[in-house]
Amino acid sequence: MSAALAIRNLRKEYRAGVPVLRDVSLEVGGTGMTAIIGPSGTGKSTLIRCINRLVDPTAGEILFGGQDLARLKGRALREARRRIGMVFQEYNLVERLSVIENLLCGRLGYVPVWRAWLRRFPPHDVARAFELLDAVGLGDFATRRADALSGGQRQRVGIARAIMQDPELVLADEPTSSLDPKTSVEIMELLARLARERGIPVVVNIHNVELAKRFAERIVGMSQGAIVFDGAPSELRESDLLAIYGGEGWIDS
Amino acid sequence: MRRWRRFTPAQRIGRALTYVLAAVAVVWSLRTIEVIPEFLYDAPEQTADLFRRMWPIDWSFWGEMVAEALVETFHTATLGTIIALALSVPVALLAARNITPSATLNLVAKFILVSSRSVNSLIWALLFVAIFGPGALAGTLAIAFRSIGFVGKLLAEALEEMPRGPLEALAAAGAPRGAILLKGYWPQVEPSFWSVALFRWDINIRESAVLGLVGAGGIGVALDTALNNLYWDQVGLCLLVIFAVVVATEVATSAIRSRII
Amino acid sequence: MDRLVSAATARTPFPANWTARALWTALALYVLYACGILDVSWDRFVRGLDNGARFLGRMFPPDFSAQKLDLLKVGMLESMQIAVLSTAAGIVLSLPLGLLAARNLMPGWVSWTARGVIALCRSFHPVITAILFVKAVGFGALAGVLALVVASMGFISKLFAEAIEEMSLRQVEAVRATGAGFFNVLVMGVFPQVIARFIGFCVYQLDSNLRNSTMVGIVGGGGIGATLFTAYQRFDYDFVLTILLAIIAVIMVAEVVSAQLRKAFQ
Structure with a gap:
């Protein structure tokens, strides 16, 4: 299994001398779901956002498809970004656009601006958008405005938008944190299924350890900006959780 | 303690x-x-005289001049607002720090916006009358140039206060800057854009009613003519018409606003 | 797969929005029509540009001679005085007027009368009020002050009345329950709740009066507007530019100061 993504000695300091990520190295394979767990403020989100450069890393390499993403700029960065789909905690849909147009926003990296402006998206993109919308169970909502949807429905649109990009990798930053437990499971199921069907590797940040163990093939535990655990869900012991989350009080509460 | x-x-x-x-x-x-007390003593008398001479209103002035001038005022305000909207968009884009990351360009754009707002529409009208000669063209441009600062400032603020999430999502999908503007910024800023436009149009109707005092067309010209001739009964008619127009626009804008926003 | 694609394309992603199209077309047609009505033609515009170049040429360089700067200083100070006095008087008059207009404190007929006065103050442009006051009290700063007092009353009282109507009545009732008289209710129950916003409106109005004081001079209301208009009528365009630059600078400073003040009092 070749590595789709290889992170080498990644370092991020928002303020000089205060690293949020301390020389993180991580390889992600060509398929399957990798869950990153850890307490909030430990740099999980920063790590994910460094990969598609929503956050600029301070040092280190992010090798993806033969390129170092950390060094890309302008057009090259945009072209790399469109190969990486992203799902957000707050869904980040453009609320005043229709559901189908939000999906087609996933194609903006490929479509000329004038086509997007006139809403003349290529027919195969439109067909794929409808197909994906059916796949996430929102076939009847195509022309509804995104702000008319519930949280779970919005996240389905968010996932569909990421898949619309035809990505080689999907990043998900706390995709279930704003949802209720039942919807959270549904969303994780959907994400895992779509990724499996299309053979796309997924890196997901998640603070819910149970969900991580249930859906991921691999768990990466982070604490204070460094990776402290890396293995299969079955290998995750209580002592590892202690190392990740520190203290014991949280287990009772 | x-x-x-x-x-x-x-x-x-x-x-x-x-x-x-x-x-x-x-x-x-x-x-x-500086107050000249002699003028102040007969102020009540002058005021009474003023209103006495306004009554009865000279309705014949309506057909003679006012009706046509009123239409011109409406067009001056509306066309001026449209031009201002078109011109203020690029300036607002340059002024918004999250869209234009250059501090120098932000400053230039802010300077344009402040200059436009600081110079009163009446003063803008003076300048344009000097350039284009008396008439509604000068008035329209005066309205437009005064409004750029107002619309541009509010638009730039709306752009800066916009929720970042959707923009981030489009950037993460590899969308170029133009596409992010069209599909991220514009849909989100559209409601405030139209409400600012409506708000400014309401103000511009009032403003364009007085531009004629410096020769920039509209009902102000009729008012100015009547004032210069000391025909106070005609002045009365102009004031009444202006009052009616202001009330009508206010009713119209609040109706439109409650309908669409 | 083929079947799926054809089924999907049968659905339209973007149903045609005829209302929006009609409105945009109407807008485009209106612009053409209005340009025709207002005699906005390319020819005229080009001729104007030619004229404008000459105009700008005469404006540059701005006239900074000592004698002109003296005139500028006198006019600018008078404008500031007009702004300060009209705001002060406007505040004093707006306090009772705003109170009277608040529907939650006053009987209906009182608040409606007060609202009528406020609406009347707001409906006339300060330039028009200035013209009437020039006729009533003669040329000079006083007419300008009075015109701007009227405008300030309209603005401050309206917002003040709205602020009073939005405040919480519980505190007012609590004060009333202690047996306080009307004025004690005002001082203890009403003012503390609205004073910060009231000061905000006043600062904003000072800023706005300063802007408008540059304008009332054109119709004889004194201040820098009078200086500007005189220079304009004498074709003294380089001095006009000096005055314009001075106005922009003063308004810029005023804007920053008023933003800071409003922040400090919020």
Whole structure:
């Protein structure tokens, strides 16, 4: 299994001398779901956002498809970004656009601006958008405005938008944190299924350890900006959780 | 025992200082401003005379001049607002720090916006009358140039205060800058854009009604003519018409606003 | 797969929005029509540009001679005095007027009368009020002050009345329950709740009066506007530019100061 993504000695300091990520190295394979767990403020989100450069890393390499993403700029960065789909905690849909147009926003990296402006998206993109919308169970909502949807429905649109990009990798930053437990499971199921069907590797940040163990093939535990655990869900012991989350009080509460 | 204080000492000193400064400014202004008392004595008489001469209103002036001027006022305000909307968009884009990351360009754009707002529409009209000659063209441009600052400032603020999430999502999908503007910024800023446009149009109707005083067309020209001829009954008609127009626009804009926003 | 694609394309992603199209077309047609009505033609515009170049040429360089600067200083100070006095008087008059207009404190007929006065103050442009006051009290700063007092009353009282109507009545009732008289209710129950916003409106109005004081001079209301208009009528365009630059600078400073003040009093 070749590595789709290889992170080498990644370092991020928002303020000089205060690293949020301390020389993180991580390889992600060509398929399957990798869950990153850890307490909030430990740099999980920063790590994910460094990969598609929503956050600029301070040092280190992010090798993806033969390129170092950390060094890309302008057009090259945009072209790399469109190969990486992203799902957000707050869904980040453009609320005043229709559901189908939000999906087609996933194609903006490929479509000329004038086509997007006139809403003349290529027919195969439109067909794929409808197909994906059916796949996430929102076939009847195509022309509804995104702000008319519930949280779970919005996240389905968010996932569909990421898949619309035809990505080689999907990043998900706390995709279930704003949802209720039942919807959270549904969303994780959907994400895992779509990724499996299309053979796309997924890196997901998640603070819910149970969900991580249930859906991921691999768990990466982070604490204070460094990776402290890396293995299969079955290998995750209580002592590892202690190392990740520190203290014991949280287990009772 | 600790005592509860609403403000820090620095804040309180600052406030006290402001009050003192305000008092000093008022006293200074009162003592130095030039008022000619002789004029003041007969003010009540003059005022009474003014209103007496306005009545009865000279309705014949309506067909003679006012009706046509009124239409011109409407077009001046509307076309001026449309031009201002078109011109203020690029300036607002340059002024919004999250869209244009260059501090120099932001500053240039802010300067354009402040200059446009600082110069009154009547003064803009003077300048354009000097350039294009008297008439509605000067008025339209005056309205447009005065409105750029207003619309542009509010638009730039709306752009800067926009939720970042959707924009981030489009950037993460590899969308180029133009596509992010069209599909991320525009849909989100559209409601405030139209509400600012409506708000400014309402103001511009009022403003364009007086531009004629410096020769820039519209009902102000009729008012100016009547004033210069000392036909106060015609002045009365102009004031009545302006009042009616202002009330009508206010009713219209609030109706549109409650309908679409 | 083929079947799926054809089924999907049968659905339209973007149903045609005829209302929006009609409105945009109407807008485009209106612009053409209005340009025709207002005699906005390319020819005229080009001729104007030619004229404008000459105009700008005469404006540059701005006239900074000592004698002109003296005139500028006198006019600018008078404008500031007009702004300060009209705001002060406007505040004093707006306090009772705003109170009277608040529907939650006053009987209906009182608040409606007060609202009528406020609406009347707001409906006329300060330039028009200035013209009437020039006729009533003669040329000079006083007419300008009075015109801006009217405008200030309209603005401050309206917002003040709205602020009073939005405040919480519980505190007022609590004060009333202690047996306080009307004025004590005002001082203890009403003012503390609205004073910060009231000061905010006043500062904003000072800023706005300063802007408008540059304008009332054109119709004889004194201040820098009068200086500007005189220079304009004498074709003294380089001095006009000096005055414009001075106005922009003063308004810029005033804007910053008023933003800071409003922040300090919030």
